[in-house]
Amino acid sequence: MRAIVVGTGAGGATAARELAVKGFEVIIFEAGKQFKPFRRLLSIAGPLRRAGLLGNERNFTRLFPPMDITRSAEDLVLVRGLTTGGSTVLSCGNMVRAEHGLKEIGLDLTPEFEEIERNIGITEFPMERWQPVTRNMFEAAEKLGLEPKATPKAVDSVKCVSCGLCELGCTTGARWDSRSFLDDAIHAGAVLHTSSPVEIVIIENGQVKGVIIKTGNKLRTIKADIVVLAAGGIGTAQILKASGLPAKDNLWADIVLTLGGVLKGANQLKEPPMVWYTKDEDYILSPYLDILSHWFHKPWRNVSIDDRVGIMVKLADIEEGAVFEDGKVQKTIKEDDNIRLDHAIGEAKKIMETAGVSGPYINGVHNGGHLGGTVPLNKGDVTSMKPSWLPEGLWVADLSLSPRSQGLPTILLTTALALKVSRKITGDLMRD
Ligand SMILES: Cc1cc2nc3c(=O)[nH]c(=O)nc-3n(C[C@H](O)[C@H](O)[C@H](O)COP(=O)(O)OP(=O)(O)OC[C@H]3O[C@@H](n4cnc5c(N)ncnc54)[C@H](O)[C@@H]3O)c2cc1C
Incomplete structure (x- = not known):
C-alpha cells in the first residue's frame, strides 16, 4: 500500500x-x-539595521528562506516554516496541550497527548538561568494575581547556550x-x-x-x-x-503582539524565549524579545537589543481568513481581536511597570504563526x-x-x- x-x-x-x-x-x-539554522543574523542584520537598510520583513525571507513571511493585511504578517521540519524548526520549543473547541466536537486527544509528551520529553527551563528582568516580571505577574507558570518545553537545558534565537533554528540541537x-x-x-x-x-x-x-x-x-x-x-x-x-x-493564526519596554542592560535575548507564561481564557502573556519587531518595526528602532524588554500576547483570533489556489492569503485583524488585544496588552504593561521596566511602551508587529x-x-x-x-x-x-x-x-x-x-x-x- x-x-x-x-x-x-x-x-x-x-x-x-x-x-x-x-x-x-x-x-x-x-x-x-533541508533546514539549516541561520547563524549569521546578528552579523548581517545588525549593521543593516543601524544603516536603516533592512527594509521590510520580506527581506528577512530573502536572507533566511526557510522562514516564509507573508503580509495577509496591511497590519498582519503570517509566518511559517517552508523547509524540512516545517514551522517546528522555527519554534520556541513550547509544549502545551491546546484543546479549545475539541470537547465541543467530541474529540478527546488525551491518549495521543500523553504518548507524544513521553516521546518528546518535556521539561521546564531552569529558573536560575532566566535573566533577572524575566524573574522580576514573573514575580510581578504573581503579585498581580496572574498565576504565571514555567512553560513546559522541549529544550534540553544542558545543550542550550541561551542564544535567545530559537526561531532561527537551534544551532546546538537542544530544541x-x-x-x-x-x-x-x-x-x-x-x-x-x-x-x-x-x-x-x-x-x-x-x-x-x-x-x-x-x-x-x-x-x-x-x-x-x-x-x-x-x-x-x-x-x-x-x-x-x-x-x-x-x-x-476559516484560517486562524493565533495573533501575536509584543509590548516593548526598556530596561538598561536587561539582556533578555540571553535566555530562551517564553520561559514562563500566564493563561487567560483566550490569550497568554509570556516574556519575549520579538526579533521581527526589533529588526523591522520603525517605532522600535531607537532602543538597542540589550535594553529592549518584551512581553508577548498570543491571542486566539477570530477564525476568518482565506487561502487562494495561488497561495495568496487574505486575513485581517477583526475589531473584536483588537479589543481583546488591547485588554491583554494592558495586562502586559502592568507586569512591566510592576517589575520596574520603563517606557516608552510600544507595540510591535502583529504576526501569526499558528496556522489552522x-x-x-x-x-x-x-x-x-x-x-x-x-x-x-x-x-x-x-x-x-x-x-x-x-x-x-x-x-x-x-x-x-x-x-x-x-x-x-x-x-x-x-x-x-
Ligand atoms: C516562528 C514560530 C514559532 C513557533 N513556536 C511554537 C512553539 O514554541 N510551540 C508550539 O507548540 N508551536 C509553535 N509554533 C507553531 C507550530 O510550529 C505550528 O503550529 C505547527 O508546526 C503546525 O504544524 P503543521 O504540520 O500544521 O504545519 P508546519 O509545521 O508548518 O508544516 C507544514 C509543512 O508543509 C510543507 N509544505 C507547504 N506547502 C507544501 C507543498 N505544496 N508541498 C509540499 N510541502 C509543502 C512545509 O514546508 C512544511 O514542511 C511556532 C510557529 C512559528 C512560525
Whole structure:
C-alpha cells in the first residue's frame, strides 16, 4: 500500500513516521530544502539595521528562506516554516496541550497527548538561568494575581547556550523539532523528496489517485493509494483549492503582539524565549524579545537589543481568513481581536511597570504563526477523523483540522491530531 505524505512539519513528520512504522510504502514530498539554522543574523542584520537598510520583513525571507513571511493585511504578517521540519524548526520549543473547541466536537486527544509528551520529553527551563528582568516580571505577574507558570518545553537545558534565537533554528540541537520524527520515518523505510512542492491532488471518480509535484520547471505525476496532506493551514488549503476542493475560509493564526519596554542592560535575548507564561481564557502573556519587531518595526528602532524588554500576547483570533489556489492569503485583524488585544496588552504593561521596566511602551508587529482551521473537523467527522467532503483516500493530518484558534502553542495539538488520523488510516486499512 503506497502512501504519499505532503509536508514534514509537526503533522507530516508524525503521520509519515506512523505509516512507515506500520509497513506502508511512504513517499514524502517537501516543498522546502533541508533546514539549516541561520547563524549569521546578528552579523548581517545588525549593521543593516543601524544603516536603516533592512527594509521590510520580506527581506528577512530573502536572507533566511526557510522562514516564509507573508503580509495577509496591511497590519498582519503570517509566518511559517517552508523547509524540512516545517514551522517546528522555527519554534520556541513550547509544549502545551491546546484543546479549545475539541470537547465541543467530541474529540478527546488525551491518549495521543500523553504518548507524544513521553516521546518528546518535556521539561521546564531552569529558573536560575532566566535573566533577572524575566524573574522580576514573573514575580510581578504573581503579585498581580496572574498565576504565571514555567512553560513546559522541549529544550534540553544542558545543550542550550541561551542564544535567545530559537526561531532561527537551534544551532546546538537542544530544541526538539519534527525532524526527529522524520528521521524515524526514513529509518523505517520512508523516502523523502525535498524541493518538491505538491501542486494538486489527482482525483478520479471520487477516489484519490496520486499527486502532481513540481521539480524545477517540470511537473511529475506520482501515483498512490493514499494521500495525506500535511502542508500546514496555508499549504494544505492551497493544494485543496488548486485541486478543485473546497477548503474553508476559516484560517486562524493565533495573533501575536509584543509590548516593548526598556530596561538598561536587561539582556533578555540571553535566555530562551517564553520561559514562563500566564493563561487567560483566550490569550497568554509570556516574556519575549520579538526579533521581527526589533529588526523591522520603525517605532522600535531607537532602543538597542540589550535594553529592549518584551512581553508577548498570543491571542486566539477570530477564525476568518482565506487561502487562494495561488497561495495568496487574505486575513485581517477583526475589531473584536483588537479589543481583546488591547485588554491583554494592558495586562502586559502592568507586569512591566510592576517589575520596574520603563517606557516608552510600544507595540510591535502583529504576526501569526499558528496556522489552522482551513479543513475544520466537525462533530460528524470525529469518528473517521476525516471531513466528509474529502474524497476516498485523501486525508489531512495537520493544524488545518483544528476548528478553533487556540492562543496557545500548537505543536502538541498538531502532532496529536496527526497521530490520531494516521491510526485511523492504518486501522481502516487493516480491517479491510
Ligand atoms: C516562528 C514560530 C514559532 C513557533 N513556536 C511554537 C512553539 O514554541 N510551540 C508550539 O507548540 N508551536 C509553535 N509554533 C507553531 C507550530 O510550529 C505550528 O503550529 C505547527 O508546526 C503546525 O504544524 P503543521 O504540520 O500544521 O504545519 P508546519 O509545521 O508548518 O508544516 C507544514 C509543512 O508543509 C510543507 N509544505 C507547504 N506547502 C507544501 C507543498 N505544496 N508541498 C509540499 N510541502 C509543502 C512545509 O514546508 C512544511 O514542511 C511556532 C510557529 C512559528 C512560525
